[in-house]
Amino acid sequence: MIDLFREIAESCRLEIPVSHRLPIAIIGAGGIVDGAHLPAYKKAGLEVIGITDVDLAKATDVAGRHGIPKVYSSIDELLSDPRVQVVDIAVPSAAQPDIFEKVANAKKNILAQKPMAPTIEQGLKMADLVDANKIVAAVNQQLRFEEGVAAAHKMVELGWIGTVTNMSITVNLITPWELWPWARDLERLEVMLHSIHYHDLIRWFLGDPTTLFCAAGRTKGQYPIGETRTISTALYAEGVTSVVHANHVNRGGDNLAEYRIDGDQGSIRGTLGLLYDYPNGRVDTLEVNSQVVPTDGWTPYPVTTRWFPDAFIGTMGSVLGAIANGSPLRSSVRDNVNTLRLVDALYRSMDSGVSVTF
Numbered sequence: 432m433i434d435l436f437r438e439i440a441e442s443c444r445l446e447i448p449v450s451h452r453l454p455i456a457i458i459g460a461g462g463i464v465d466g467a468h469l470p471a472y473k474k475a476g477l478e479v480i481g482i483t484d485v486d487l488a489k490a491t492d493v494a495g496r497h498g499i500p501k502v503y504s505s506i507d508e509l510l511s512d513p514r515v516q517v518v519d520i521a522v523p524s525a526a527q528p529d530i531f532e533k534v535a536n537a538k539k540n541i542l543a544q545k546p547m548a549p550t551i552e553q554g555l556k557m558a559d560l561v562d563a564n565k566i567v568a569a570v571n572q573q574l575r576f577e578e579g580v581a582a583a584h585k586m587v588e589l590g591w592i593g594t595v596t597n598m599s600i601t602v603n604l605i606t607p608w609e610l611w612p613w614a615r616d617l618e619r620l621e622v623m624l625h626s627i628h629y630h631d632l633i634r635w636f637l638g639d640p641t642t643l644f645c646a647a648g649r650t651k652g653q654y655p656i657g658e659t660r661t662i663s664t665a666l667y668a669e670g671v672t673s674v675v676h677a678n679h680v681n682r683g684g685d686n687l688a689e690y691r692i693d694g695d696q697g698s699i700r701g702t703l704g705l706l707y708d709y710p711n712g713r714v715d716t717l718e719v720n721s722q723v724v725p726t727d728g729w730t731p732y733p734v735t736t737r738w739f740p741d742a743f744i745g746t747m748g749s750v751l752g753a754i755a756n757g758s759p760l761r762s763s764v765r766d767n768v769n770t771l772r773l774v775d776a777l778y779r780s781m782d783s784g785v786s787v788t789f
């Protein structure tokens with residue numbers, strides 16, 4: 432069985448060749464850069480040459496703790512540094528489109544954070560800027576690189592579960608929204624900031640749906656004004672289905688984060704360890720039950736890395752690979768416009784109470 436998994440494991444490798452490791456500069460010195468981007472880049476041997484933030488004290492603190500040699504006093508100063516080849520943007524999405532435009536027009540390659548932009552129109556403009564400036568640009572939907580998920584995708588590609596019929600993702604969490612004060616007044620919260628990872632992931636597996644529906648709720652006394660519980664269902668060609676159930680108000684202390692992909696000749700199931708104890712997490716799991724291989728019942732795949740920080744090597748590695756040899760991006764800005772469209776359609780369904788044709 433270990434031999435059988437060799438091809439799968441090879442396809443999920445996150446190492447970045449030395450020849451691809453171009454100098455990176457970062458805009459935004461917040462929690463995600465501190466806790467995931469920088470630990471991932473250190474693990475991958477990448478060179479971060481500088482950082483900036485509107486809060487320069489924060490940038491200085493993060494630079495000091497992670498050994499980043501330069502704190503730029505402004506984005507303009509960062510962009511005027513000819514050594515900078517890739518700009519990693521990690522600011523709230525309301526601020527991202529304007530920064531993205533500046534960076535793209537300076538012809539620097541970009542890794543942008545998710546959600547790429549608050550609106551589809553802004554996302555489309557960003558995709559056009561990428562083409563006009565002939566740069567490489569991706570969105571940090573790094574769940575597509577989480578080892579268990581990436582292994583599951585490869586198993587599906589290899590036909591191990593036959594034709595896929597359904598994909599389900601269920602998370603039951605208690606989320607400390609207070610960590611993101613800028614998110615408190617967002618009307619569009621749960622799908623836009625959190626479940627966007629799952630909807631983007633399902634797009635990677637199943638493509639775009641034909642019809643979708645989303646029911647959402649708020650809970651009395653919650654900190655943010657937006658929705659904190661969502662259930663989204665979608666229908667695809669040939670009767671393929673998907674469901675995302677995300678509850679951030681689990682007061683039972685039994686966090687859960689499971690996904691499942693069913694096909695006509697088998698099933699795959701996994702867990703996202705990160706969400707059992709955010710942001711420390713625990714190991715991810717993946718199992719496959721295939722009539723094609725065949726496996727002897729449910730067989731575990733040994734996941735050896737984690738969503739945080741390891742998968743962040745994947746998104747940056749994909750940008751660096753595309754610059755080095757034109758390899759396709761797994762999460763390009765242009766592709767991500769359709770994730771924004773999907774998110775927007777879910778909100779239209781939520782607001783109207785009816786299903787929406789995509």
Ligand SMILES: NC(=O)c1ccc[n+]([C@@H]2O[C@H](COP(=O)([O-])OP(=O)(O)OC[C@H]3O[C@@H](n4cnc5c(N)ncnc54)[C@H](O)[C@@H]3O)[C@@H](O)[C@H]2O)c1
Nearest residue numbers: 459460461462463484485486521522523524526544545546
């Ligand atoms: N990919 C993921 O899994 C993931 C996880 C968490 C957060 N995020 C995203 O990353 C982004 C940052 O999240 P965070 O958790 O680090 O938030 P945070 O509040 O901890 O940090 C945001 C940082 O951006 C800075 N900033 C805001 N506007 C700026 C501007 N115009 N120019 C320069 N700096 C600016 C702030 O000063 C702050 O330091 C958000 O878009 C969030 O949705 C992604």
